[in-house]
Amino acid sequence: MSGGLILLNPGPVSLSPRVRAALGRANWCHREPEFAELTRGLNRRLSGIHAALAEDYESVLLSGSGTAAVEAMLASFAPDSETTLVLANGVYGERMAAMLAAHGKPHEVLEGPWIAGPDLAAVEALLDRSPAITHLAAVHHETTTGRLTDLGQLGKLCRRRGIQLLLDAVSSFGAEAIEGATWSLKALAATANKCLHGAPGASFVLASHEAWCGPAQRAGSVYLDLRRYHETQRSSGYSPFTQAIPAFFALDEALAELTAAGGWISRQAQYRERVAVVESVLTSLGVTRLLPVEEGSCVLQSYRLPASITYETLHDRLKAAGFVIYAGQGGLAQEVFRLSFMGEIAAADLQRLCTALREVIAGA
Numbered sequence: 001m002s003g004g005l006i007l008l009n010p011g012p013v014s015l016s017p018r019v020r021a022a023l024g025r026a027n028w029c030h031r032e033p034e035f036a037e038l039t040r041g042l043n044r045r046l047s048g049i050h051a052a053l054a055e056d057y058e059s060v061l062l063s064g065s066g067t068a069a070v071e072a073m074l075a076s077f078a079p080d081s082e083t084t085l086v087l088a089n090g091v092y093g094e095r096m097a098a099m100l101a102a103h104g105k106p107h108e109v110l111e112g113p114w115i116a117g118p119d120l121a122a123v124e125a126l127l128d129r130s131p132a133i134t135h136l137a138a139v140h141h142e143t144t145t146g147r148l149t150d151l152g153q154l155g156k157l158c159r160r161r162g163i164q165l166l167l168d169a170v171s172s173f174g175a176e177a178i179e180g181a182t183w184s185l186k187a188l189a190a191t192a193n194k195c196l197h198g199a200p201g202a203s204f205v206l207a208s209h210e211a212w213c214g215p216a217q218r219a220g221s222v223y224l225d226l227r228r229y230h231e232t233q234r235s236s237g238y239s240p241f242t243q244a245i246p247a248f249f250a251l252d253e254a255l256a257e258l259t260a261a262g263g264w265i266s267r268q269a270q271y272r273e274r275v276a277v278v279e280s281v282l283t284s285l286g287v288t289r290l291l292p293v294e295e296g297s298c299v300l301q302s303y304r305l306p307a308s309i310t311y312e313t314l315h316d317r318l319k320a321a322g323f324v325i326y327a328g329q330g331g332l333a334q335e336v337f338r339l340s341f342m343g344e345i346a347a348a349d350l351q352r353l354c355t356a357l358r359e360v361i362a363g364a
Contacts, residue, residue, distance in 0.1 A: 005319070006349050009326040010143040010171055010300050011066070011194040013343025015250070022253040023199060023246045030245060036237025038248060043233060045255050046204055049264055050178045057180060057206045060229040063244040066170035066191035068224070069203035071099045073166060073189040074137065075219045076226035077211055078105045084135040084166070085110060085126065087118045087154075090144030091329050092168055096137045103220040108133065114145055114332065115290065120153060127161055135164045135186070141172040141297045144329050145290055146338065148176060148297040155183030170194060174258065175268050175299055175342075186211050192247060195267060195299060197343055198254035201247030271298040274341040274350060281354045285361045290336050300340040302328065309364035311337055321356035 007014045028035050039061060046059040062072060070092075078084045078100055086097040089112040100107040110126055112119055118138070127133055136158055141148050151167075158165050164186040169178060174195035179185065187207035192198030205226055212230055219225035228240045261267060275298060279289075282303060290302035305311055311327050314337055318325055328336035 005322055005324055006345055006353070007324050007343060008339045008341075008353075009324055010338065010340040011191070011342070012200045013193060013197055013340075014345065015199060016197065016254075016257060016344040018257065019197060019199065019250050019253045019344075022249040025246070025249040028245050030243050031238065033237075035243075035245065035248075038237075038252060039233055039239065039243070040237040042248065042251060042255070043204075045259075047206060049174060049255075049258070050180075052178065052180045052182070053206055057185075057208055058212060058230070058234070059204050059206045060226055060233050061202060061204045061239070061243065061248070062224075062226075062229055063201055063242070063247070064203050065200065066168075066189065066194065066203050067095070069189035069191060069205050070096065070168050070170065071103075072221075072224040072226050073187050073205045073207075074099050074105065075103050075221050075224045076205075076217060077166060077187050077207065078103075078107070078135055078137070078217065080105065080218050082106065082134040083108060083130060083132040084137050085123070085130075085133045085163075087123070087136065087138045087149075088112070089116060089118060090114050090139060090142035090147070092139045092142055092144065092170075093137075096139070096168060100137070105220075106132070107137075114142075114330070115147075117147060117150060117295065118154060120157060123154075123157060127163070133163065135166055137166045137168075139168040140178070140188075141169075141176060141299055143171050143300050143338070143340075145332070146296045146300045146302045147291055148172070148295065151179070151183055155179060155185070158184035171299055172297065174264050175271055176264075176297060180208070192251040192254065195264075195342055196251065196254050196258060199247045199250035201244035202251045268298050271341045274345060275301060277350055278339065278341075278354065278357070281357050282361075285358065287361065290332075299342060300338055302332070302336045302338050304336055305334070306361060306364065309361065310334075313364070314360060317360045318353075318356055321352070321360075323353055323356060
């Protein structure tokens with residue numbers, strides 16, 4: 001298929017010409033001072049994207065997907081002798097539990113329906129029964145459904161109970177509000193190729209100064225041991241292993257675009273505008289949301305499939321029109337389709353999408 005496809009899947013995203021060009025910027029060695037300086041600069045800028053994190057959190061960069069960053073965060077900061085509670089109401093919460101199990105970290109899992117948010121009363125009850133729980137692992141934006149976890153309430157609970165939060169912010173960082181100490185946030189994991197509009201291959205973890213300076217946990221991994229990255233990137237700018245240099249170039253340009261556009265608040269507004277345009281068309285076609293508006297993220301929406309069309313037909317006809325959409329997962333696979341609103345999407349692209357949706361869905 002043509003490189004002109006508009007990606008409406010939840011990452012990777014369609015890149016701007018400027019970011020795409022940066023992938024071929026130059027031949028650099030990862031052990032030279034210019035790359036070390038680039039790394040230090042990227043870490044500073046990443047820590048400053050959300051004002052609440054700017055003073056008290058430090059970033060480290062590693063090469064890998066957002067999943068690699070989440071696993072590195074859990075391997076490096078989930079305790080060995082205390083218990084981490086995982087909130088799982090989607091694929092990515094379940095994946096965090098699997099990561100903790102793979103690394104032999106003590107943990108409990110509080111599962112909930114995929115279309116429901118975390119049950120705070122159940123969390124409180126479990127904490128009352130399990131005094132060994134000192135950390136809580138949660139997904140900020142669960143792209144399984146498009147749900148945005150209410151971290152205002154969950155963060156208050158963590159702070160009141162002295163629980164430290166480990167956050168999968170892979171598909172929220174750069175477009176949804178993120179707090180630090182008020183959420184009792186110990187660390188978060190994110191990636192370049194979602195709301196930041198960079199290329200796949202660069203991811204990062206932000207952790208509090210106290211987390212970086214606190215007692216080291218058994219990482220259970222050489223490559224994913226974040227303390228090695230922090231020690232070298234903070235002191236010299238170098239990394240313990242070869243980094244994905246072109247992806248770092250792309251992230252450099254993507255962050256410059258984000259700043260020029262007005263930062264994460266402007267990006268959030270842009271996504272919301274895109275959602276409103278597309279939803280006006282879908283509503284006119286009788287297509288409904290999976291979740292109420294107030295429970296969803298601006299980044300991605302799940303919509304119920306009309307009875308008149310299968311996902312495969314909808315996907316293939318939209319792809320022929322130049323758009324890649326995403327299926328539901330698990331038990332939702334035959335019930336929903338998902339549209340992400342990240343990446344380089346021009347107003348003309350959005351109008352073409354609306355036209356294609358009308359033709360495909362109404363035609364069915």
